[in-house]
Amino acid sequence: MKKIEANWSSLKGVKPHEYALRFLFGGLATVAAGLIASKFGPAIGGLFLAFPAIFPAGASLIESHERKRKARIGSDGRNRGRMAASLDAQGASLGCVGLMAFAFVLWSWLNGHHAWLLISMATMIWLVIAYGLWAVGANRLPRFRLTGR
Amino acid sequence: MDTIFIRFLVGGLVVSLFSALGDVLRPKSFAGLFGAAPSIALATIGLTIHQNGSAYAALECRSMMLGAVGFFTYVLLAGWVLRRYRPGALIACLTLLPAWFVVSLGLLLLFARPA
Numbered sequence: 001m002k003k004i005e006a007n008w009s010s011l012k013g014v015k016p017h018e019y020a021l022r023f024l025f026g027g028l029a030t031v032a033a034g035l036i037a038s039k040f041g042p043a044i045g046g047l048f049l050a051f052p053a054i055f056p057a058g059a060s061l062i063e064s065h066e067r068k069r070k071a072r073i074g075s076d077g078r079n080r081g082r083m084a085a086s087l088d089a090q091g092a093s094l095g096c097v098g099l100m101a102f103a104f105v106l107w108s109w110l111n112g113h114h115a116w117l118l119i120s121m122a123t124m125i126w127l128v129i130a131y132g133l134w135a136v137g138a139n140r141l142p143r144f145r146l147t148g149r
Numbered sequence: 150m151d152t153i154f155i156r157f158l159v160g161g162l163v164v165s166l167f168s169a170l171g172d173v174l175r176p177k178s179f180a181g182l183f184g185a186a187p188s189i190a191l192a193t194i195g196l197t198i199h200q201n202g203s204a205y206a207a208l209e210c211r212s213m214m215l216g217a218v219g220f221f222t223y224v225l226l227a228g229w230v231l232r233r234y235r236p237g238a239l240i241a242c243l244t245l246l247p248a249w250f251v252v253s254l255g256l257l258l259l260f261a262r263p264a
Contacts, residue, residue: 005175014172022168023161030160030192031153037197042205043261046212047253049190050220054168056242058184059227062177063238082231084177085238089228091181096221102187103213106194110207115198123187130182138178 002138013065022057029053050099055092059085091134098130152196160192185220211261219253 029051037045063081070077105122171183190213197206226248230241 002176002179004179006173007175008173010172011169014169019165023165026164026168026188026192027157027161029164030156030189033189033193034153034156034196037209042201042208043212043257044254046209047216047219047257049187049193049209049213050216050253051189052185052220052223052242052246052249053164053189054171054186055184055224055227056239056246058168058171059231059242060237060239061172079235082235082238085241086228086231087177088171088181088184089224089231091178092184092224093221093228095182095185096217096224098182099185099187099217099220100214102190103210103217106190106210107207107214110198110203110210112203115195115203115206119191119194123191126187130185134179134182 010065014061018057018061022054025057026053050103052092055089059088062088094133094137095126095130097133098126098128101129102126152200156193156196159196160189163192164188185217185224212257215256215261216249216253218256219249219251222252223249 029048030053033045033048033051036048063085066081066084067077070080102122102125105125106118109118167183167186167188170186171180174180174183190210194206194209197209223245227242227245230236230245231238234241
C-alpha cells in the first residue's frame with residue numbers, strides 16, 4: 001500500500017491570496033448554508049452542508065502546482081496537472097461515502113444524545129470509512145497488476 | 150448579524166484547515182479525501198443545535214446525506230471529465246457544480262420532499 005506522508009514544505013508553495021480565497025470561500029459557503037436554511041427550511045438548507053466548498057479550489061491548486069513544478073524542469077505540465085486534479089477527485093469520491101455516513105449517524109442519533117460526543121464520533125466514522133475505502137483501493141492496485149502478468 | 154459573523158469565521162477556519170491538510174498529505178488520492186471532509190457541517194452544526202435544537206439539526210443532516218450523494222456524483226463526473234477531455238481544473242469543477250445541485254435537489258424531491 002502507498003505510504004501516507006505529510007510534506008509540510010508544500011504549505012510554503014501556497015500563496016497568501018490562495019489562503020485568503022479559501023477562507024473567504026469557506027466562510028461564505030457556511031454563511032450561505034445558514035441563510036438558506038432560515039429562508040427555505042432545514043430540508044433545503046441541509047443540502048448545503050454537503051456543498052463542495054473546498055473541492056474546486058483544491059483541484060485547481062493541485063493542477064497549478066503540478067504545472068509549475070514541471071515548468072521548472074522545462075516541460076509542459078498541463079496534462080500532468082489535470083491528471084493530478086482527477087486523482088484528487090477520485091480521493092474526494094471516497095470522502096463523499098464517509099460524508100454520507102457522517103450525516104446518517106447525526107440524523108439517526110442526534111435527538112436525545114450528547115451533541116458534541118456524537119459530532120466527534122461521526123467525524124471519526126467519516127475518517128475511518130474514507131480511509132478504509134482508500135486503503136482497500138490502494139491495496140487492490142498491485143494485485144490487479146500481478147494477475148495481469 | 151453576530152451569528153453570521155461567527156459562522157463566517159468558523160466556516161473559513163474549518164474549511165482552511167481541511168484544505169491545508171489536503172495540501173500537506175501525500176499521496177494525492179489520499180489527500181483528496183479531505184476535499185470531501187464535513188467542513189461546513191462541522192462549522193455550522195453546533196450553532197444550529199444551539200439556536201434551533203437537535204430535531205432541526207437532525208433534519209438538516211437527513212438532507213446532508215442526499216447532498217453527499219450529489220457531491221459523490223459531482224466528483225465522479227469531474228474526475229471523468231478531467232481524465233477524458235483534460236480541461237482546466239477550475240473551469241471543469243465550476244462548470245459541473247450545477248450537477249451537484251440538480252442531483253441533490255432531485256433526490257430531496259424524490260425521497261424527502263420538504264414540507
